[in-house]
Structure formats: structure tokens, C-alpha cells
Amino acid sequence: MGAASVAIEEVEHVEPSGQAAPPAERTLASARPGAKCDTGMVARISRLLSLIISGDTLNLDKTKSIFLEVLDLPPDVDLYSIRFAEVETWDSLAHMVLVGELEEQFDVMLDTDDVLNMSDLKMAVKILEKLGVDFTS
Numbered sequence: 001m002g003a004a005s006v007a008i009e010e011v012e013h014v015e016p017s018g019q020a021a022p023p024a025e026r027t028l029a030s031a032r033p034g035a036k037c038d039t040g041m042v043a044r045i046s047r048l049l050s051l052i053i054s055g056d057t058l059n060l061d062k063t064k065s066i067f068l069e070v071l072d073l074p075p076d077v078d079l080y081s082i083r084f085a086e087v088e089t090w091d092s093l094a095h096m097v098l099v100g101e102l103e104e105q106f107d108v109m110l111d112t113d114d115v116l117n118m119s120d121l122k123m124a125v126k127i128l129e130k131l132g133v134d135f136t137s
Contacts, residue, residue, distance in 0.1 A: 059106070063124060064079055066101045067121060067124075070101055071089045071094055071098070080120070082121070083119050084119045084120065095118075096115075098118075106131070106133045108131040108133065109131075
């Protein structure tokens with residue numbers, strides 16, 4: 001089975017008002033020329049792809065970005081103040097997606113106790129450290 005390729009290209013974003021938005025840095029877009037994109041979804045996918053592609057991202061920043069993306073939180077939220085089930089978007093389904101993204105990005109496997117105990121960012125970092133992920137650099 002061959003590796004999937006992802007085309008990343010510049011696209012013109014259109015705000016809900018119908019006016020063109022400033023060009024995004026680099027975004028995932030449809031292969032159709034002139035295609036309109038949902039800027040919020042494209043930005044989230046783009047940030048997640050950049051985490052996957054870049055090898056030099058610090059692990060804490062990577063973990064925070066995964067939390068922001070999966071839980072669909074604004075970038076200015078204090079991630080240390082949120083806890084499982086206290087945020088509308090962090091329900092049991094989002095929790096499993098979060099676990100899956102962390103496992104995939106850090107090439108680890110959380111056991112059942114870790115999944116159940118991961119109630120906030122601090123606990124996620126503690127669990128990942130236990131599994132060998134380095135958060136010192």
C-alpha cells in the first residue's frame with residue numbers, strides 16, 4: 001500500500017461577509033482551482049498537518065496544539081484550566097479522539113488506566129512522560 005500524499009497550496013479565503021480574507025500562510029485545499037474553503041476547518045487541518053510534518057516542534061507545544069485542535073478551542077484559552085467534562089467540547093467521544101491523536105503523534109499506547117485518568121493537560125503530559133516522551137527540551 002503506497003503512502004498517501006497531501007497537496008498543500010495557497011488559497012484565497014473568503015470571510016462570511018463575502019470579502020476576501022488576507023492570504024493564509026499555507027493551507028490544505030481542494031485540488032479544484034478557485035475552490036472556496038471553510039477557513040476555520042482549513043486552518044485547523046493546516047495546523048495539525050504542520051505538527052505532523054515538522055520534526056522540530058517541542059513536545060509540550062505539540063501536545064497543546066493537539067488539545068486545541070481536537071477540542072476545537074480558541075488559541076488564547078488557558079489549557080491548564082480546562083478539565084474533562086468541564087468543557088462542552090471535551091466529551092467522551094472527543095476524549096477518545098484526543099487519546100488517539102496523542103498516541104499517533106508520539107508513537108505511544110495509553111493503557112486503560114491512563115485513558116481514564118487523563119483529565120487535563122498536566123495529567124496528559126505526566127502520562128506521556130511515563131511512556132518516554134521528553135518534555136524537557
